[in-house]
Amino acid sequence: MTTNALEVKNLKMYYFTSRGPVKAVDDISFTLKRGEVLGLAGESGCGKSSLGFTLLGMPTPPGKIIGGSIKVDGREIVGLPEDVLRKEIRWEKISMIFQGAMNAMNPVYTVGYQMIEPLIYHKGMDQDEALERAQKYLELVGLDPEIVYRYPHELSGGMKQRVIIATALLMEPTVVIADEPTTALDVIVQAQIINLMKRLKKELNLSMIFITHDLSILAEISDKIAIMYAGKIVELGPSEKVYYEPAHPYTQKLLAAIPRLHEDVDRLEFIPGQPPNLLNPPKGCRFNPRCPYAMQICKEQEPELKEVDKDHYAACWLL
Amino acid sequence: MAEPILQVKNLKKYFPLKRGFLAGLRGEPERYVHAVDGVSFDIYKQQVFALVGESGCGKSTTGRLIVKLLEPTDGKIYLEGQDVTTITTKEELLAYKRKVQIIFQDPFASLNPRFRIFDVLEEPLLIHGIGETRAEREELIYKALEMVKVTPPEEYVSRFPHQLSGGQRQRVAIARALILDPEFVVADEPVSMLDVSIRAEILELMKELKERMGVTYLYITHDMSTARYFADWMAVMYLGRIVEMGPAKRVIDNPLHPYTRALLAAVPEPKPERRNVIKELPIKGEVPSAVNIPPGCRFHPRCIYAQKGLCDVKQPELKEYEHNHFAECHLVGKF
Numbered sequence: 001m002t003t004n005a006l007e008v009k010n011l012k013m014y015y016f017t018s019r020g021p022v023k024a025v026d027d028i029s030f031t032l033k034r035g036e037v038l039g040l041a042g043e044s045g046c047g048k049s050s051l052g053f054t055l056l057g058m059p060t061p062p063g064k065i066i067g068g069s070i071k072v073d074g075r076e077i078v079g080l081p082e083d084v085l086r087k088e089i090r091w092e093k094i095s096m097i098f099q100g101a102m103n104a105m106n107p108v109y110t111v112g113y114q115m116i117e118p119l120i121y122h123k124g125m126d127q128d129e130a131l132e133r134a135q136k137y138l139e140l141v142g143l144d145p146e147i148v149y150r151y152p153h154e155l156s157g158g159m160k161q162r163v164i165i166a167t168a169l170l171m172e173p174t175v176v177i178a179d180e181p182t183t184a185l186d187v188i189v190q191a192q193i194i195n196l197m198k199r200l201k202k203e204l205n206l207s208m209i210f211i212t213h214d215l216s217i218l219a220e221i222s223d224k225i226a227i228m229y230a231g232k233i234v235e236l237g238p239s240e241k242v243y244y245e246p247a248h249p250y251t252q253k254l255l256a257a258i259p260r261l262h263e264d265v266d267r268l269e270f271i272p273g274q275p276p277n278l279l280n281p282p283k284g285c286r287f288n289p290r291c292p293y294a295m296q297i298c299k300e301q302e303p304e305l306k307e308v309d310k311d312h313y314a315a316c317w318l319l
Numbered sequence: 320m321a322e323p324i325l326q327v328k329n330l331k332k333y334f335p336l337k338r339g340f341l342a343g344l345r346g347e348p349e350r351y352v353h354a355v356d357g358v359s360f361d362i363y364k365q366q367v368f369a370l371v372g373e374s375g376c377g378k379s380t381t382g383r384l385i386v387k388l389l390e391p392t393d394g395k396i397y398l399e400g401q402d403v404t405t406i407t408t409k410e411e412l413l414a415y416k417r418k419v420q421i422i423f424q425d426p427f428a429s430l431n432p433r434f435r436i437f438d439v440l441e442e443p444l445l446i447h448g449i450g451e452t453r454a455e456r457e458e459l460i461y462k463a464l465e466m467v468k469v470t471p472p473e474e475y476v477s478r479f480p481h482q483l484s485g486g487q488r489q490r491v492a493i494a495r496a497l498i499l500d501p502e503f504v505v506a507d508e509p510v511s512m513l514d515v516s517i518r519a520e521i522l523e524l525m526k527e528l529k530e531r532m533g534v535t536y537l538y539i540t541h542d543m544s545t546a547r548y549f550a551d552w553m554a555v556m557y558l559g560r561i562v563e564m565g566p567a568k569r570v571i572d573n574p575l576h577p578y579t580r581a582l583l584a585a586v587p588e589p590k591p592e593r594r595n596v597i598k599e600l601p602i603k604g605e606v607p608s609a610v611n612i613p614p615g616c617r618f619h620p621r622c623i624y625a626q627k628g629l630c631d632v633k634q635p636e637l638k639e640y641e642h643n644h645f646a647e648c649h650l651v652g653k654f
Contacts, residue, residue, distance in 0.1 A: 191585035239591030
């Protein structure tokens with residue numbers, strides 16, 4: 001049996017603020033097979049980006065991993081010292097396409113210079129060798145390899161995003177985390193980038209975690225969907241199941257809130273209220289104050305993820 | 320159909336580019352960004368007219384021209400039959416702005432962080448001299464907040480914008496636009512910064528207020544799906560021109576222009592069964608700069624159907640191909 005690309009068990013990451021711990025990632029478990037894409041969705045502030053950073057072993061201060069396990073390629077990374085993480089895990093085993101990274105490129109260095117830094121420091125390559133590698137990956141993402149000599153301002157938004165994707169792939173990681181990789185792009189460029197990621201998934205047998213709040217984009221690429229709410233996964237399952245037979249009221253509401261391009265919708269649904277403050281999440285099910293079906297038990301006890309169908313889980317007392 | 324409430328005729332806005340001192344000495348010609356380059360449309364009372372396009376197509380500039388945040392280079396704007404491009408006096412401008420208001424995209428940037436919600440909503444009343452006493456204005460402000468469902472208003476009037484959620488902030492921005500009881504509202508991407516669930520809520524609210532207050536909207540967006548849901552009419556812009564215009568559903572279900580087709584093909588849809596299929600996008604290249612507009616049809620360098628000797632030479636005109644459904648393309652029906 002082959003090992004899973006990524007195994008996450010009971011992962012907890014809290015931000016220790018002066019007002020108390022913020023439970024941004026609270027008891028999260030899932031597995032990711034090789035060549036599989038997991039879509040991670042939820043409203044802003046639900047902890048999806050926090051989870052991304054945590055998987056890289058670098059929660060943003062004052063965040064700390066306080067429990068659970070993350071296995072990349074079978075290797076446990078929780079508890080590894082920082083220098084080992086930096087040398088052997090990040091970019092090597094698991095890399096990330098950061099949100100807005102295309103606008104964070106250094107304007108005074110060439111694209112190539114920015115891309116090859118990890119190759120020189122991690123792999124001890126010399127400059128020519130590293131540049132060659134960078135060019136190979138630029139070609140893979142559909143760019144002219146000569147772009148290594150260009151400066152960021154000479155590239156369009158779509159081209160920059162391709163450079164960022166190539167950079168994330170440079171060290172041939174097992175898992176790539178893509179945090180809102182298409183948010184700042186126009187709709188046609190967005191579709192081109194999604195096409196590129198589909199192609200890379202197939203050609204490189206890449207495992208990906210795709211983070212976005214947009215369920216329409218997520219459907220375009222994900223094999224599996226995890227819906228997060230207030231630091232917890234409330235529903236997890238194969239895409240078709242989650243989209244066509246959503247089990248959790250939150251997922252149902254989220255899907256009913258999307259306007260459709262080719263269908264007439266009389267009234268869009270929306271979820272009244274707002275996500276809870278994670279300093280002080282509501283007792284019981286965290287969704288209960290906004291849930292139209294909330295019962296007494298929902299206010300008292302927290303539901304566990306239950307299997308509602310093959311590989312399809314949801315955490316709700318109604319089930 | 321009744322008289323249109325707002326008419327735009329051949330509207331143009333060119334922004335001059337900075338020319339270097341030496342370039343000036345050498346007598347190089349001044350160059351312009353052709354942000355809006357000959358746009359015409361009519362909007363009817365209590366209807367929603369969507370202006371759709373990618374960034375840089377000139378849709379926001381058109382909106383800003385209509386609310387007179389910008390002055391047009393050429394062309395006319397008529398509100399209820401009156402030419403508003405010739406407005407010169409402050410009084411006339413004030414009277415116009417009372418009728419035409421705008422909601423901006425980013426509720427985090429459009430509310431003054433040092434104003435309490437009360438002050439945010441009181442400012443337009445003070446500027447337009449509405450409400451003699453503070454008590455009268457307070458009454459109006461409370462009503463406006465109730466209208467946009469920021470309730471109870473007493474709880475929110477003394478808060479600062481940072482103490483509200485994104486959705487609540489956008490509601491306050493809507494209240495600020497509607498407190499003057501305007502005829503016409505330009506909504507510039509009012510929901511694109513918001514979460515999906517809140518997005519639906521704000522669209523529902525704007526729809527409800529349309530019925531209740533009889534406002535007419537120009538809805539500027541890049542999102543075809545929300546345009547279908549919210550708008551009656553739709554115009555697709557590309558590089559400063561309207562390339563297709565018609566009833567929103569008709570444009571989406573039966574697009575005539577190759578650009579509209581490409582845009583529609585690119586829209587993501589929540590249908591996971593197609594996740595392993597590479598999408599076909601009937602378009603090539605990238606948007607050219609609005610400084611050097613391609614000759615002929617400005618879409619021809621990206622069009623997969625473009626014909627040499629026709630599309631790259633002759634500028635097409637916006638023609639009616641079906642009842643009320645216009646397109647600007649030489650090849651409608653021929654591809």
